[in-house]
Amino acid sequence: METVHTQGVWMAEALQKATMKYENHWLFVTHMGDPxxxxxxxxxxxxxxxxxxxxxVVWVAAVSEWLNLVFKWMLFGERPFWWVGESRLFEKNPPQVRQFPSTxxxxxxxxxxxxxxxxxxxWVMVSAVASFLHSRKHSRLLTAVPYLLYVLxxxxxxxxxxxxxxxxxxQILTGSLTGFILGVTLNRTVPEGRSLQFFLRSCLGLLLGALLLHYSLEHVGIDLSWSISLAKRWCSQSDWIRMDSTPFSSLTRDCGALLGLGLAQFWKPGGWPLPWAPRALCLALSSWALYHINRMPLPISPPFLFYTLYxxxxxxxxxxxxxFIPGFVHLLTAKKKKD
Known part of the structure; x- marks a missing residue:
């Protein structure tokens, strides 16, 4: 693996040198690719x-990110920003590379x-668009456009x-291939209309499964906090280390999203039948609400409190x-119709 890692570092150096003027573009893309x-x-x-x-989308994102966490705990993959220093292979010829807030x-x-x-x-999104285009236009060329976008x-x-x-x-190649397989597989088992018990069991299954694996690996002498200590040691700026990038943040995010998905379908099975204009209003209000909910600062100490609030x-x-938002919009539009 040493050769593979070394070539990866040189590739990163070449990519930074050739495209540093597009720094903001790359940071935007990596933000859009965040789970x-x-x-x-x-x-x-x-x-x-x-x-x-x-x-x-929620179902596939939660399950695939949980599996990614499990794979990471078992595969012990290095990251370039700390491997450059830990390997000590570049002391005479250090690569000219930079770190960023997302690194x-x-x-x-x-x-x-x-x-x-x-x-x-x-894959879930583009396959749905491709199916829609094929059913409406019956054009193979037009149907192929979403898949081309997927690759790009x-x-x-x-x-x-x-x-x-x-x-x-x-690591990019293995992640992309594994994600493609999961997208194809999980898209066939979307839990639309499933009972709240299904989501409770799913949430508990993911949580207990991850905790059991963590305990088992720790019990046999494997320190699963090794990556956290390396990240803190080699990160250029300490404030770039964020709690929401830790493995347990991924776990609580996925479990919370699945439970929330089950509760939403339990409170209002089938949702509200809204026309396109109210849907656009719902999208605007929902995006605004999620933006501000996500921006709310959470206390990082003690960690258990952070993970609970997360x-x-x-x-x-x-x-x-x-x-919440569709119900509010439905209430407004229903009153207008009565008036």
Whole structure:
């Protein structure tokens, strides 16, 4: 692996030198590929276009990110920003590379979570668009356009992660391939209309499964906090280390989103039948609400309090999109019709 890692570092250096003037572009792309974007950005947009596909986005994002966490704990992947210093192979010829605010993630690097979740979630979205175009236009060329976009998005997200020194190229490839397989598989089992008990069991299953794996690995002498200590040691700026990039943040985010999805369907099965204009208003209000909910600062100490509040935050988000905002808009439009 030493050769693979070394070539990955030189590739990152070459990419930074050739495209540093597009720094803001790469940072934007890596932000759009963040697993959180599936819950905060893609979910409300897709849900108000097609309810089943919107639910599928949350389902696929949560399960694929949880599996990514499990893979990372078991594969112990390095990250370029700390491996450059830890390997001590570049003392005579150090690479001319920079770190960025999005670089210093604290979890292991293999496979890439950005690539894996993006690959899974975007497959759900583009396959739905392709099916719609095929049913309306019956054109193979037009149907192929969403899949071309899919490939371009994966390439852009992968290059952005290499550019900021968050991942090696082979971690991008394995994450993208695994995410594609998960997207195809999980898209066939979307829990639309499932009972609240199903989501409670799913949430508890993910939580207890991850905790059991964590305990088992720690019990046999494997220190799963090794990546956090390396990230803190080699990150250029300490304030770039964020609690929401830790493995347990991913776990609480995924469990919270699934529970929130179940509660939303429990409170209002089937949702509200809204015309296009009220849906557009719902999207605007939901996006505004999710933006401010996500911006609310959370106390990082003690960690248990942070993870609990983080769990509650992502439990609320599906309910905001599927119940609270549509219910409010439905109430307003119903009153106008009566008047």
């Amino acid at each position: 959180k974007a599936a819950f905060l950005l893609y979910f409300p947009i897709i849900y108000y276009l097609n309810k089943r596909t919107g639910i599928a 210093c993630e604290t979890g292991p690097g293999s496979p890439s979570g950005h690539a894996m979740v993006t690959s899974a979630v975007w 998005v994966l390439v852009a997200v992968g290059l952005s992660r290499i550019f900021i020194l968050a991942h090696f190229p082979h 769990f509650i935050r992502f439990t609320l988000m599906p309910q905001v999109v599927m119940v």
